[in-house]
Amino acid sequence: MSNRLLLATFEHEDDLLAATTAVRKKGLHIVDAFTPYAVHGLDRAMGLRQSRLTWVCFICGITGALGMLWFEHWTASVSWPIDVGGKPWNSLPSDVPVAFEAAVLLGGFGSVFALFGVSRLYPGKRAHVIRPRITDDQFVLVIGETDAAFEVSVIERLLRDYNAVETEEQIDEGGRIR
Amino acid sequence: MTSSNAVISRASARKLVVATVAGAVLLALSTLFAPDRVWANLLVGSYYLITLGLGGVLFIALTNVCGGGWQAAFRRVPEAMTGVLPVAGVILLATLAMRLGEYGWHHHGEGDVGTFWFKELWLDPKFLAVRAVAYVLLWIAFARALVGRSHRQDTLPPTSNARIHAGMSSVFLAVFAITISLAGADWIMALEPMWFSTMWGVYQFSGLIQATLAVMIVACVLLRRQGALEGVFTDEHLHDLGKLLLGFSCFWMYIWFSQYMLIWYANLPEETSYFISRTHTAWAPVVVGSIVLNWIVPFFVLLPRPCKRSESIMLKVAAVVLVGRWVDLSVMVFPPVVGDLPVFGIPELASIVSMSGLFGLLFAQTFSSAAPVPRNEPFLEESLHYHA
Structure with a gap:
């Protein structure tokens, strides 16, 4: 069975931070977050481990x-x-x-x-921009399915509390987000 | 000290008074058997104190000029440090006055070394005294102006007058750069008037800022434990102060070595005299000790991130740096005044106890004279919620 991904788009940094914290508190798996610039405190909200x-x-x-x-x-x-x-x-x-x-x-x-x-960056690598506006003024949070608790409608309702402007469900194709 | 927002209890204030007075009496009695050591200790101690006060003004001015907001929550700490300036200034000027006649070029400029008109003019004891008074008065004036503005803002409607702060602060930074270089040369480098180093001014600055940051760390952590800055001074502030202390410890070492290496390389007799009397005498292990305390310990301990966020580790490192500052200043002052043999005993201990007590008292008094957290401060919200 292929797992599903949920992409949530936010207009504001604070919404993304709050949503990330809430999603993680629910025990959901955060695949990645895309932002136009470095958002302070996002690493902690995502629960990333200390950089080596x-x-x-x-x-x-x-x-x-x-x-x-x-x-x-x-x-x-x-x-x-x-x-x-x-x-x-x-x-x-x-x-x-x-x-x-x-x-x-x-x-x-x-x-x-x-x-x-x-981060597998090398000269000539093609940029993989999942949404054009994440390089400009939008923030995207990607949540991944890990178990049966992944109920899209419930998560969507949660995200809407944090002013998600758009949510989209995708099938996970080997970690590649479209 | 108003008891309503006093940061130390009456009992601790009394202890500090006892320490200050007892140390001062012991130091005064020590003049009977070791007048040179007493004078050297007075110079080291008062210079230490006055540079801490000056460092407080420097920190306020620097952050104002940069438009910094992160420090707003604990800004009253560097402001309180400036409270030592008038008293430290009086002690320092009195110390200089005691031996003003021994400063000066003239009694060195006779005989086979010839005379040099500029040094004769510049190191004239009267001119030196006038300059010393001018530096101290300038520093006090700027401290009062900058801290006064901050205190007045507490009662004003919440509008940002950051730009006005920045204007006066940038003037202070220019004045500071010139006066600290000249003051360091006048008061300490002139103890050996035949010797000179163009690194001296920046060397003085490097030690000053390093010790200032260490004192700020100790004061902020203690005030957080005591309650005045509880929930205000966060681990993020501690982390950033730790980064600054790490950086400026490296800066001190960089400057120290730059001065040493240029002199070592050129090997000119008139330049090497400073290091001959410090690295080729019994002072050598003390010099090594100052490097361990001021750079090796803070560098390796403060590199890992968790250490910079740990209250107890930061307190210990700051304490090590403060001891290192004392050792560093002693290495500058003692060899020409006391001699080739390092000494540590009653006068040194008495001076350290007295000056520490005095600093604690003046700091607590100044800190208590205003609200512990600035009111109507436009940057306060930012300071309380930022990430290091």
Whole structure:
């Protein structure tokens, strides 16, 4: 049996937030929410788990800093020792700026590419805009069927309390929303 | 202090008075056996206090200029911090007056080092004193104007005069940038008049803003526990203050290292003297300690999001930063005044206890002088409901 999806369209950010909170409180499964801009507090209302991107950034940053420290040590005092201004070959203070930059560079790039990877974004990917106005002034909440409690008319009535301007039922075709 | 909205009980106020007076008496008695240490402690303590007051004005002015709304709910905290300015100013000016004759270029500019007309003019003790009075008066005037407007707004009809706030605030920011750079150079860098660093002004600012944020965190959390900011100061505010503290801890380290590395690299005798007497003496472990307290601890502890939203962790980190600020200031002041050997004993303890008590008293008194949450504040709703 294929599951059903319910798409609810809202005109206002506050309606979307309130509806999302209410739908989640009912124990319904929220597939996704589409908004023209980042809506503060939506992640919490949807019950999304904490992003792990910060860990990617931290590990990349540490790798960049330590890797560059090692590389500077190797180039300046092992492979080809250079005397700069009479300083010892292995002078930590002179290594810090580059290690710092490498940490920032790797942390930044690591986070961005991890985000692209996780959200499957790549150059030339075709934009899949489920409703034209979600890039402009409308908000769409997608609710998925998980069990028999998914009674469309009941949910529609609930959503209308939160000023849903339109609701549409779809058959879930492998997570692709039309 | 009106008892109706006093934020501390009579008993705690009495304890603070006892701490302040006992510390001051002990510090005064210490002049018998260690006058240099007492003077250094007075300078560290009064500079610490006055920069906290100034930091309060800075936070208000910065958020006004940015049109910030998130801080509206706890704005009375930085406003209350400015209450220390007059008293701290008096202590600082008195401290400078005690040894004004030892400031100045002239007795350094004789002999084989020659003279330099600008330093001779600029570091003339009388001119230095006049400037010090001018800085302090300017800061107090701006603090009164900005805090006064905010207090008056409580009784006015709810209209936004954010633009007027922003105008005066932006003037203050320009005045602040110049005066803190000059004041830091006049009062602390001039303790070693042969030495100079063009990073000094921003170094002073970095420590000031870091300690200011730490005090705001401690004060807001304590006031929430006490009840005055209960349901007003939210975890979102705490989270954002934590982000700022994390950022400015890194900024302090960045500036500290920038100053150190340029001097280390160039290795010029007239520049290295500052670090010779601090990193090549028994002060070295203290310098390392200040880096641990001011950057390593706040950086690693404040990175995870849950830590920035935890009241108890934030209190502890803020306390570490405040100790770090004291260590940082001591490293600036003690070597030229007291000598190459770090000391910690009765004068230092007495000064810390006295200045902390004084800050607590003045803060509580100023905080109690107005409604704990601004009234008729157009940004208040936004501040109570925003997400960090």
